[in-house]
Amino acid sequence: MGLFYTLFLLLLLVLLARWIKSKEAEWIGSYGEYKVRKAIKKIESTLSGKYNAFHNLYIPKQDGSTSQIDHIILSDQGLFVIETKNYSSWIFGDETSKYWTQVIYKRKEKFLNPILQNKGHIKALRGWLGEEFAHIPIHSVVVFLPRAKFKSNAHFAHAYVVYPKQLKQVLEQHQTKVIDRETKQRLAQKLETVLVKDKTQEKEMKKRHIQAVRTKQKQTEQHIQQNRCPKCGGVLIVRKGKYGTFKGCNNYPKCKFTKSIG
Structure with a gap:
C-alpha cells in the first residue's frame, strides 16, 4: 500500500511539473x-x-x-x-x-x-x-x-x-x-x-487564434515539401548561400521567401 501511494504521488508530481511547464x-x-x-x-x-x-x-x-x-x-x-x-x-x-x-x-x-x-x-x-x-x-x-x-x-x-x-x-x-x-x-x-471583454471570450479567442496559427504553419510546411512557395505560390529551388543550403522562391527578388535546409 505504501509503495502504491508513493508511486501515485510521484505520478501526480510528474503531471503537475508537465502542466506547469x-x-x-x-x-x-x-x-x-x-x-x-x-x-x-x-x-x-x-x-x-x-x-x-x-x-x-x-x-x-x-x-x-x-x-x-x-x-x-x-x-x-x-x-x-x-x-x-x-x-x-x-x-x-x-x-x-x-x-x-x-x-x-x-x-x-x-x-x-x-x-x-x-x-x-x-x-x-x-x-x-x-x-x-x-x-x-x-x-x-x-x-x-x-x-x-x-x-x-x-x-x-x-x-x-x-x-x-x-x-x-x-x-x-x-x-x-x-x-x-x-x-x-x-x-x-x-x-x-x-477588444476582449472577459475571460471566457479571451479563452475562446486565444483558442481560435492558436488553431489558425497551427493550421497556417501546417499548410506552409506542406507547400515547402511540395516545393511550392507558401508566400506567392512560385516554385522553390534549392540554392547555396553564405550560411548554407536553402530553398528559395523562383520569383526572387519580387518574392524573398527562403527556408534553410538541414
Missing part, C-alpha cells in the same frame, strides 16, 4: 503584458485625455485568422502598436533578421524578431482599418522588461525598442497633431469592437 510561457507573457499595461495606465492618468489605450486586441484578417496585438495607444499623433517581450538575460538582434537570440549563460535560444512580428500586426491592422483610416500614422514599439539586456548596437529605423519607463518618452517625441476629434472618436469606436 506547458503554462510557463503563457504566464511569463501575461506578466510582461501586465507590467507594460501598468506603465501605460500611469501615462494615461498623468496625461489625462491625451492618450487612450486598448489592450489585448484580436484583429480579423482576410484569410479568416486573427492577429493578436498586446497594446494600442491612440493619440492625436497617430497609433502606437506595442509588442511586449518578457525575456531575461542578453538579447542580440537587428531589424531585418528573422530571429533574435536570447543568451542565458552559455545557452542560446532563438525567438522570432519582434520588430518583424509587430510589422505583421501593423499590416493586419492597416488592412482591417481600411481606406477610411489609411492616412493615420502607425508607429511600431517593442517593449522589453528590464530583466532583458539588449547587447546589439543596431540602429532601428522602423521601430522603437525600449523598456517600459521609456514608453512615455517615445510618445512625447511625436507632437504634430494629425488626427481631428471626430476621426479619433470613430477610430476609438472601431478599436472597441475587437
Whole structure:
C-alpha cells in the first residue's frame, strides 16, 4: 500500500511539473503584458485625455485568422502598436533578421524578431482599418522588461525598442497633431469592437487564434515539401548561400521567401 501511494504521488508530481511547464510561457507573457499595461495606465492618468489605450486586441484578417496585438495607444499623433517581450538575460538582434537570440549563460535560444512580428500586426491592422483610416500614422514599439539586456548596437529605423519607463518618452517625441476629434472618436469606436471583454471570450479567442496559427504553419510546411512557395505560390529551388543550403522562391527578388535546409 505504501509503495502504491508513493508511486501515485510521484505520478501526480510528474503531471503537475508537465502542466506547469506547458503554462510557463503563457504566464511569463501575461506578466510582461501586465507590467507594460501598468506603465501605460500611469501615462494615461498623468496625461489625462491625451492618450487612450486598448489592450489585448484580436484583429480579423482576410484569410479568416486573427492577429493578436498586446497594446494600442491612440493619440492625436497617430497609433502606437506595442509588442511586449518578457525575456531575461542578453538579447542580440537587428531589424531585418528573422530571429533574435536570447543568451542565458552559455545557452542560446532563438525567438522570432519582434520588430518583424509587430510589422505583421501593423499590416493586419492597416488592412482591417481600411481606406477610411489609411492616412493615420502607425508607429511600431517593442517593449522589453528590464530583466532583458539588449547587447546589439543596431540602429532601428522602423521601430522603437525600449523598456517600459521609456514608453512615455517615445510618445512625447511625436507632437504634430494629425488626427481631428471626430476621426479619433470613430477610430476609438472601431478599436472597441475587437477588444476582449472577459475571460471566457479571451479563452475562446486565444483558442481560435492558436488553431489558425497551427493550421497556417501546417499548410506552409506542406507547400515547402511540395516545393511550392507558401508566400506567392512560385516554385522553390534549392540554392547555396553564405550560411548554407536553402530553398528559395523562383520569383526572387519580387518574392524573398527562403527556408534553410538541414
